[in-house]
Amino acid sequence: MTSLTSDTGNDRPDTATDLLSVRDLTVEYRTDTGHAAAVERLSFDVHEGETLALVGESGSGKSAAAMALMGLLPPSARVSGSLRFRGRELLGLPERELRAVRGRQIGIIFQDALAALNPMMTVGDQITEAVAVHAPGLGRDALTERAIDLLGLVGIPAPRSRLHAYPHEFSGGMRQRVMIAIGMANEPDLLIADEPTTALDVTVQAQILDVLRHVQERTGTSVLLITHDLGVVAGVADRVMVMYGGRNLECGDAESVFYRPAHPYTRALLDALPRIDRRVPRLTQIPGQPDPPGRRPRGCPFQPRCSHALPEVCGTEIGAAVRLSDLHTTGCVRTHEIALATDRDIALATDREGDAR
Secondary structure, eight states, X not given: OEEOSSOOOOOSOTTSOEEEEEEEEXXXXXXXXXXXXXXXXXXXXXXXXXXXXXXXXXXXXXXXXHHHHHTOOOTTEEEEEEEEETTEEOTTOOHHHHHHHBTTTEEEEOSOHHHHSOTTSOHHHHHHHHHHTTOTTOOHHHHHHHXXXXXXXXXXXXXXXXXXXXXXXXXXXXXXXXXXXXXXXXXXXXXXXXXXXXXXOHHHHHHHHXXXXXXXXXXXXXXXXXXXXXXXXXXXXXXEEEEETTEEEEEEEHHHHHHSOOSHHHHHHHHTSOOSSSOOSSOOOOOSOOOOTTSOOXXXXXXXXXXXXXXXXXXXXOOOOEEEETTEEEOOTTHHHHHHHHHHHHHHHHHHHHHHO
């Protein structure tokens, strides 16, 4: 195993095509006591046609990273690092040039559809507006047909008759489909889905994820999926990046992260998740609460809640990223021990199931 020199989510071989390359992204907010970092030196890549899931508890910095990418952070935020999209640096881009990228090349689905949609405008007008901003030459009839096609793409029944409906006339799942249609209005190369299944019941969650899969298959769009729910990404993501305290703690292909987690935080998240593929006597919970920006400890941000922590080491330094495979990296000073423990647990669980049969 080879130690890496930086906190990186670039887990594919060098032959992969990078659509988005994020390096050392830091997002700080101004507070009464100075600047507090919501995201710290975050690095990752999104490749052509893939789905990368950013997973972590609320406050881990997932949405702040996405809003930095879109240039939608408030004036009190200070952003540094590098955000390169198709080789073009987005940080520092004039607002006029950034608007040409936002919505056209990078689309976004906001997590609260009811708040994001304008209650005074029909669904059709909101979709056609998203198209017209980047295609001012299209006539009204062409815009209407485009809106109908988009509503059909995301599974809205009788799309032509629903054009004149208002957001409050739709259910939560249908509103989220409308948000996906707006995000896909200009066929962007990258779609950011920020908690697209929040506040929806599990049946509707599955429907929304199916819509995202269908849209991606039809268009080849890459998806950056942001969620706190590991269960949501299990059958959707190609790669998973686990965030905590504004940092990337583990990143890899979905199978490795779910079945051979090598960071204590990833393992703790999975131990708290009901699973039908593994029998466990009881679910566990992670003690304590995440520290807010500005009050995070030195060293590993997860150290105060970690049962594997070595205070004299973890309290003073952050483990160098370790490459476990071409697709799997993690950053913990006890990576190898935890990986071995995971393998032992899997072997024991397999033996128990074999004996039960």
